[in-house]
Amino acid sequence: MICCTRRWTTLSLILMVPRTGLSCDTIEVLDAWIREPPPVVSVAAGYFTLKNTGSKSVVIERIESSCCAEVAMHRVVGVRDQKHMAPMPKLLVPPNKIASFTPGNAHLMLVSPTEPLLHGQNVELSFICSDGTSIQVDFAVVYGQ
Amino acid sequence: MYIASRGHNESAYDLTGLLWPDPPSIGSFSLTNGDGDAVTERNLHGRWTLIFFGFTNCPDICPTTLATLSQVYQRLQSNQDIFEKFQVLFVSVDPARDDREKLQSYVDYFNPNFIGATADDEGIKQLTGQFGVVYFKVKTTGPADYNMNHTSSVLLIDPHLRFVGIFSQPHEANDITQRLVQIISFVEDAG
Numbered sequence: 001m002i003c004c005t006r007r008w009t010t011l012s013l014i015l016m017v018p019r020t021g022l023s024c025d026t027i028e029v030l031d032a033w034i035r036e037p038p039p040v041v042s043v044a045a046g047y048f049t050l051k052n053t054g055s056k057s058v059v060i061e062r063i064e065s066s067c068c069a070e071v072a073m074h075r076v077v078g079v080r081d082q083k084h085m086a087p088m089p090k091l092l093v094p095p096n097k098i099a100s101f102t103p104g105n106a107h108l109m110l111v112s113p114t115e116p117l118l119h120g121q122n123v124e125l126s127f128i129c130s131d132g133t134s135i136q137v138d139f140a141v142v143y144g145q
Numbered sequence: 146m147y148i149a150s151r152g153h154n155e156s157a158y159d160l161t162g163l164l165w166p167d168p169p170s171i172g173s174f175s176l177t178n179g180d181g182d183a184v185t186e187r188n189l190h191g192r193w194t195l196i197f198f199g200f201t202n203c204p205d206i207c208p209t210t211l212a213t214l215s216q217v218y219q220r221l222q223s224n225q226d227i228f229e230k231f232q233v234l235f236v237s238v239d240p241a242r243d244d245r246e247k248l249q250s251y252v253d254y255f256n257p258n259f260i261g262a263t264a265d266d267e268g269i270k271q272l273t274g275q276f277g278v279v280y281f282k283v284k285t286t287g288p289a290d291y292n293m294n295h296t297s298s299v300l301l302i303d304p305h306l307r308f309v310g311i312f313s314q315p316h317e318a319n320d321i322t323q324r325l326v327q328i329i330s331f332v333e334d335a336g
Binding site: 035076104 | 204205206209250255279285287289292294296313315
């Protein structure tokens with residue numbers, strides 16, 4: 001009887017584990033780049049493709065970097081010519097899915113860079129997952145596009 | 146918004162973004178460019194003008210669009226008839242942060258031939274109101290303090306000061322160049 005109770009307890013614990021991945025282990029970030037901002041402005045946009053290769057959803061809680069006073073995830077909402085930015089508090093990527101941040105759509109907003117972001121540089125950003133683990137990603141600063 | 150519709154002829158119907166027939170005429174407005182000179186409706190007379198509204202602290206849509214318009218500008222150089230009469234006007238809807246010098250440096254970064262101009266709120270609305278362009282301030286919690294939400298389309302004004310075309314997102318240089326040439330050709334033929 002004790003044996004069976006333990007089995008049920010173990011099974012219950014397994015069933016209670018959310019279908020959301022806790023760590024950054026199953027994510028891969030590709031094509032990471034920042035558009036070089038004109039020298040007179042204090043904001044820049046970053047873009048990337050994030051692949052979740054795992055069997056559970058992954059939640060990116062935030063993205064951090066010492067490059068800037070703030071790094072925020074934004075999406076573009078609205079229709080046709082009436083589009084505007086809206087903050088994206090978290091990024092959820094379902095299993096075996098890709099999230100793309102591309103110009104005119106979702107993007108990272110990098111506010112008040114501590115140093116000028118210049119074409120040819122690499123800037124390290126940390127993607128923080130819901131368990132506090134992180135991965136570091138090099139973003140190439142690129143002119144134009 | 147105005148759209149090209151069947152009725153004038155088939156080619157007008159096929160031109161996405163063409164505002165025809167009866168395009169609205171542009172009335173008076175007054176902005177100031179980076180040199181402190183006035184930019185008014187007279188600066189548009191005799192030219193094909195693409196107008197885009199934005200602000201320099203805009204991280205995504207404005208630099209993406211201006212970089213695309215610079216590519217359009219380069220592609221049009223192979224069509225001298227149009228290129229000689231072509232200009233791009235970027236109007237800042239954030240005059241509190243975009244002073245003349247900053248605005249000029251900003252547009253120069255994308256293309257030194259582009260015109261950057263702004264005005265006080267009343268002056269900007271004198272122009273935006275003619276196109277149905279919308280802009281407003283949105284407070285943010287971070288160090289950016291606020292953002293400006295604004296219409297993201299690029300507008301085309303013909304040499305007779307008529308609002309004849311609109312290019313909605315997504316903006317792609319080859320697509321805009323091709324449609325721009327087609328619309329200009331159509332409007333010149335239609336008179």
